[in-house]
Amino acid sequence: MTLNQQRKFKTFLTGLFAWTVALVLFFPIFWMFITSFKTELQAISVPPSLFFEPTLENFSIVQERSNYIHHAINSVITSFGSTLIALIIAVPAAFSMAFFPGKRTKDILLWMLSTKMLPAVGVLVPIYILSRDAGLLDTRTALVIIFTLMNLPIIVWMLFSYFKDLPKEILEAARMDGATPWDEVVKVVLPLSVGAISSTALLSIVLCWNEAFWSLNLTASEAAPLTAMIASYSSPEGLFWAKLSAASTLACAPIVIFGWFCQKQLVQGLTFGAVK
């Protein structure tokens, strides 16, 4: 073999290996997806069937049985609502820390990170009792408040690490031209960081959408988002895999697709800017 051929062969092996790993890891999702188009009998057939006549029946049964749309709306409201509120609170904080850092900035950032270290279960009882006494059990309001606070540190960190990389000269130039601090944020910083803010928002939505601890413990039916609705399929009556798969596919598809778009930002955001 010539050197060139050798290199080509190596590339081929790398590719083959990478594809194998990717397909193995993706298999459960693929299987869930195709099972959602099977009848219940096909879903549990041994050996597993790969070729069958697809049906859409499961999807309509899921809507009828567990009112999918109601829970999907809950998921949309809680994840988009809390993301929006968190952004409104976090943008000014990240802005001032990135552009006007003080002696304590690093400490404040690390302290914010440390609030994420507090295990949710440590405050489960008080949060449960506070929500009960405020009449917020099984309401979307409770989830929005909790999701907002839960993701606030990550959002501040992500925005901070973006803002920090913006050239400071632009702000100085704006100030020379007589811009007020408000103008600086609204007319200079925000337009420059539309991409950064939207990918931060995307990541926050993904995290809220998939949050399960609080939604399982604080909601019953009225405010239950999709994570909690799916959990109701854990104690099934009769044959149900195809319906379970249909419900799961509906619950995960939007967010997996969202996730594909924000996977690069995800690394930056979840590693608090330490890996870029």
Place this chain on the structure above:
Amino acid sequence: MKRSITRLLMAPSVILLLIWMIIPLSMTIYFSTIRYNLLYPGQNNFVGLLNFEFFITDPGFIPAVSNTLILLSTVLIITVVLGVALSALIDKPFFGQGIVRVLLISPFFIMPTVNALIWKNMMMNPVYGIFAWISNSLGLEPIDWLSTYPLMSVIIMVSWQWLPFAILVFVTALQSQDTEQKEAAQMDGATGWHIFRYLTIPHLYRPIAVVVMIETIFLLAVFAEIFVSTGGGPGYDSTNLAYLIYNQALLQYDVGVASAGGLFAVLLANIVAFFLIRAVGKNLTV
């Protein structure tokens, strides 16, 4: 800009997080020292450390602590070791890299309840599951994963979720690795293993520290996977601290003991966090 304005801009975030941290935590501390059972209202006298004694002598306590630590360490080892190995192997251009990346990261976006149900039913079911089918095809006896190896099953589900994250972080980090250094080493006759061991691994120290920290935050709090798949059983075989406390609070209505347990979980997380934040804090560029 004036210092007061910067403070004002930061205030909402800082104050809200402070409230979010202090109020519930001090309530937990208070509840942990009184008798407080939702079934017997009005008998909330001070009991000192009795709740802690109850929690620590609960038959589920020792299994829960050890399961929490086993779950944490096993998933960390699986994701970091496999993550480093796999990302080093796929860190070269090949056909369809973009699609592979998208396929690889997908499990991370699956919600924990769906994750647990897919694995419990379609993969691990002893009669109709994919694993049972593979075992049968190889002429082996299929395994009833959830009742024979409950903790192992949870570990598989959680690792499946977090391995993609680790790979993604490591691949991203490897892209910033100095290729000239690598080529120079190759010229000097370094083997692939040497390059991996003395150039790639040191380059990954920091990403590894970060992955360990982030995963630790989430792994100490694994709940939904257990809630949906094994329900902590059989016995206490797959109960972790989070699940045990949930059990005390919302199934047995014993707020006092659950609060004591919650404080214990906070303490454990803080011990772990103390070392991690120090290790990672040094690496964060602020």
